[in-house]
Amino acid sequence: MRRLSALLAICTLAACNLDDLTPTSxxxxxRIAGVEALPAEIGLGxxxxxxxxxxxxxxxxxxxxxxxxxxxxxxxxxGCLGLDLGSVLESDDDDDAAPPPDLTSGDFQFGIGERxxxxxxxxxLDEAWAALEPADRVEGLTLLVAVNYVExxxxxxxxxxxxxxxxxxxxxxxTLELLTAELTxxxxxALTAARRVVISDKSAAAPALIDCPATxxxxxxxxxxxxxxxxxxxxxxxxxxxxxxxxxxxxxTSLTLRPELSEEAREDYLFINRLDETECRRxxxxxxxxxxxxxxxxxxxxxxxxxxxxxxxAGRPKTNRLHLPEAEEFPAxxxxxxxxxxxxxxxxxWLEWRLLPFTKx
Numbered sequence: 001m002r003r004l005s006a007l008l009a010i011c012t013l014a015a016c017n018l019d020d021l022t023p024t025s026x027x028x029x030x031r032i033a034g035v036e037a038l039p040a041e042i043g044l045g046x047x048x049x050x051x052x053x054x055x056x057x058x059x060x061x062x063x064x065x066x067x068x069x070x071x072x073x074x075x076x077x078x079g080c081l082g083l084d085l086g087s088v089l090e091s092d093d094d095d096d097a098a099p100p101p102d103l104t105s106g107d108f109q110f111g112i113g114e115r116x117x118x119x120x121x122x123x124x125l126d127e128a129w130a131a132l133e134p135a136d137r138v139e140g141l142t143l144l145v146a147v148n149y150v151e152x153x154x155x156x157x158x159x160x161x162x163x164x165x166x167x168x169x170x171x172x173x174x175t176l177e178l179l180t181a182e183l184t185x186x187x188x189x190a191l192t193a194a195r196r197v198v199i200s201d202k203s204a205a206a207p208a209l210i211d212c213p214a215t216x217x218x219x220x221x222x223x224x225x226x227x228x229x230x231x232x233x234x235x236x237x238x239x240x241x242x243x244x245x246x247x248x249x250x251x252x253t254s255l256t257l258r259p260e261l262s263e264e265a266r267e268d269y270l271f272i273n274r275l276d277e278t279e280c281r282r283x284x285x286x287x288x289x290x291x292x293x294x295x296x297x298x299x300x301x302x303x304x305x306x307x308x309x310x311x312x313x314a315g316r317p318k319t320n321r322l323h324l325p326e327a328e329e330f331p332a333x334x335x336x337x338x339x340x341x342x343x344x345x346x347x348x349x350w351l352e353w354r355l356l357p358f359t360k361x
Contacts, residue, residue: 025300027292027336030056032193033350034288034340035147040347041198041219044129047119048197052147053350055338058293058331064191065154068116070109071144072125073196080144081107081124112157118145120199129199138217138272140200148190196346205272212280213268220269220345223285224262228339228351231256236319246334248358251327259287259302259317259339266304266315267343283343287317293335294325295355330357 033053042048050068054061071080106122120143128141150157160179167175202217229240230247236256249255271279286303298321305318322337324330334356342348 025289025291025297027055027290027338028057030054030062030191032147032149032191033290033338034342034348035145035193035195036222036348036350037145037195037197037346038222039219040222040345041200042120043201043219044120044125044199047117049115049117050145050147050195050197051115052149052193053338053340053352054149054191055290055336056292058333058335063151063153064149065152065157066111066113066116067148067150067157067187067190068111068113069146069148070116070118071146072107072122072128073142073144081128112161113154116145116147118143118197125199135205135272135276137201137204140198143197143199144194145197146192146194148187148192150186150190152186195348198346207270207272208278210270210278210280212270214270214280217270217272220343220347221264221267222347222349223265223283223341223343225259225339225341225349225351226262227260228353229258229260231258231319243337243353246354246356249324249355250359251324251330251357253324255322255324256319257289257322258319259341261285261304261317261341265341265343269345283345283347285317285341285343285347287320288340288342289320289322290338290340291322291335293331294329295335295337296323297321298323324355327357327359332357 031054033055035050035052037048037050039046039048052066054064056062074081106119107124108122109118111117125141129137132141152160160183163175164179164183166172167179198220200219202219205217207217227242229236230243231238231240234256236258240256240258242260243257265283265285267283269281269283271281273279284304286301288301289297289299291297302318302320305316325335334354337353337355338350339352340348340350
């Protein structure tokens with residue numbers, strides 16, 4: 001069991017390594033562009049389902065499996081509550097070392113597959129929640145969920161964990177040694193990303209009555225991308241038309257693209273600050289553009305236009321310019337375009353398209 005605890009520690013440490021997530025619009029290597037939680041914020045006993053967007057060079061996505069790990073962050077945000085990494089990693093056989101975590105509780109939740117569902121339950125969560133002042137439960141506790149893409153199919157990972165469980169039950173130390181080393185090797189080369197999910201109770205405090213479209217404290221909602229419109233005018237002020245999942249484009253040209261958000265994406269919400277003052281705020285989503293196959297963008301990120309921005313229509317998402325490679329450099333299988341929208345409280349959504357080359361000849 002202590003060897004499995006070491007694997008927990010490895011997963012936890014991997015979740016905190018975000019050095020490879022530097023935003024860039026040019027996709028020249030496989031990486032994780034975002035992790036979405038549905039819903040974006042939950043309460044005690046509620047569940048959220050997470051999925052990740054893997055972007056890659058032209059061609060089919062690589063055959064990778066996903067290992068998920070959920071960690072309730074400590075107050076210092078330097079580790080997981082209830083998981084003593086030092087004691088876990090120091091010794092395999094020291095009787096005085098801290099006991100391994102109880103994997104049957106809700107405190108340490110794992111998953112394998114394209115999606116992972118976390119449920120806000122467990123003794124550690126209950127204890128941390130009870131220690132909060134009622135007013136602090138409005139912003140609540142923070143959960144860190146990591147996804148690790150490894151070079152093994154999800155089916156093989158499931159079988160490996162079944163074998164690991166059988167070895168634990170029978171006390172087969174030799175098999176445990178081999179399987180743990182195998183999983184550890186997979187984690188060492190994993191593509192890793194993490195996102196935070198808030199566990200809160202928005203009914204734990206009453207906001208002051210202020211002039212605001214929102215009238216109560218509400219959890220964050222994910223923004224929704226309705227479409228991306230392709231414009232014939234450079235400034236994007238014409239109506240445009242929706243970009244299809246598969247669209248034929250002329251190599252060597254540039255496209256003007258504008259995101260189309262759902263009406264509720266720019267949500268108004270109430271916030272109680274540290275001075276116990278109620279503020280009326282508005283989510284202003286922003287966009288990360290990504291493409292492979294030699295395509296480049298005018299901007300890595302664009303934003304929702306504000307009042308006074310003379311180059312845009314106020315309140316509409318700003319356009320971006322996509323520059324396509326010349327015919328001799330355009331991938332025959334087409335290139336991929338991704339758009340990720342985020343809001344300031346952690347909400348996220350994305351869409352993706354395939355662009356195929358054609359010529360006028």
